[in-house]
Amino acid sequence: MPAPRAAIERGVARAWAAVERFAFAPASAAPLAVLRIGLASVLLVQAGMVAPALFELYGRSGILQTPLLDAHGGPGFVRLGWLIDRLATLGIGEGPIIVAVGASYVLALAALLAGWHTRVAAAGAWFSHLMLMMTADSTNYGVDQFANIFLFYLMWMPAGAALSLDRRLGRAPVGPTSSARLALRVVQIHLCIVYLTGGLGKALGEQWWNGDAIWRTLNLPDYRQYDFTWLARYPWLAVVAGWTVLFIECGYPLMIWPRRTRRLWVAATVALHVGIAVFMGLSVFGAIMAVLTISAFAVRANPPESMLSETDAPRGEGATSAPQELHGPARHHGVRLAPGTRG
Structure with missing residues (x-):
């Protein structure tokens, strides 16, 4: 078999293995x-x-x-x-x-x-x-x-x-399953698309860049909860708030996945929706959007360590050993955890 063809097949196999780990690891x-x-x-x-x-x-x-x-x-x-x-x-x-x-x-x-x-x-x-x-x-x-x-x-x-x-x-079903991983990925990807499109849609106009959207949101009769007319004396605060919203929403699909920034972005997103609930009166909207992000990215999806044998426990972020076999109830379902899989 020619070397280039073998290299291509190995690359395809590695790519498919990565897709399987991402979408189907129990x-x-x-x-x-x-x-x-x-x-x-x-x-x-x-x-x-x-x-x-x-x-x-x-x-x-x-x-x-x-x-x-x-x-x-x-x-x-x-x-x-x-x-x-x-x-x-x-x-x-x-x-x-x-x-x-x-x-x-x-x-x-x-x-x-x-x-x-x-x-x-x-x-x-x-x-x-x-x-x-x-x-x-x-x-x-x-x-x-x-x-x-x-x-x-x-x-x-x-x-x-x-x-x-x-x-x-x-x-x-008892123990981790591939269907749970796939379902979680659907929720996560859906949220990333929602926040990215929402952020880009806001960024295409001037209102979120110059603070006008923040001013209108806080002072229009439909949403006004408190007196924010004093913002007229400090227009830069509305500008900073608008930029912050754009930063959180546009950055969501990039910053919510890495472990180092995930907690920060979950906290920022939840804070954004708490602000919507408090300052716009949209409490149900704020609560549901906070629930979606918390459930998708803040709750541990990997099996607990107690379901892994001591010798098969993950050895860190860079572990590349063979798939760990689950013990306990999950063992009876033939479930195996791919190495390096993260929630």
Whole structure:
């Protein structure tokens, strides 16, 4: 075999091995469990905030009357109006249907929080959340889109394999799995794309460079929580704040992966969303975005050291030994941990 061809094949083999280590090396389901618990908790709080205005938001005699509600609702049949029209032939009124969908949503979130029949609970929460979103489409904003996307992800992820009733009842896989690693990578890459596109979108305009976006955000009636008119005397503070937001968001996909900068970027990102919650009043949005970054990058994904034999334990960042064989419960699943894999 010609030497160049052999070199190419070795390079391809090494590249594929790196892809396998990155995407499929067995990982703990703990980050996915934190995502499940955090997302369900925040959405339950949001549901409690929305409950007093349930009929005003989703009823046909609420803030938007029937024609407007239907006109401004999302496209497709996944809407309360469609369900109300179909069940009206059975003599079921609008009120019980709205209450039933709302109750189903809350019960599904509670089951998701506890990790009881996790995938079914995620599917129920996702579908009922989608139906409510499509019904009152004009009231949606970014947090609703993110919540629905990650509820959909949880339908397919092994998020019930840790910190759950499913795990306690023996319905979830024991030990690290390749599916948990792949699911975690999906979440991580999704967040990197979101922050990069968001940061670049802001950077294309002047408002975030000259501080105008910060000024408007803090002083517009829709978001104003405190009196920040004093910023007019210190415009450089708004400029620094705008640059900081650009730095955090554009740097997210570069700085969140290396171990040396990961904790700093997680802390900076969480601080950014705490600021959004406090100074803009978008508490649900800030909480959900913080949960996403913490679960994806701050929770250990590698198997605990107790699952490795003392002789097979990783020997440091530069370890290049053969794959370590897991002991204990994971051994019965034939799981092996690729060397040098990091969460």
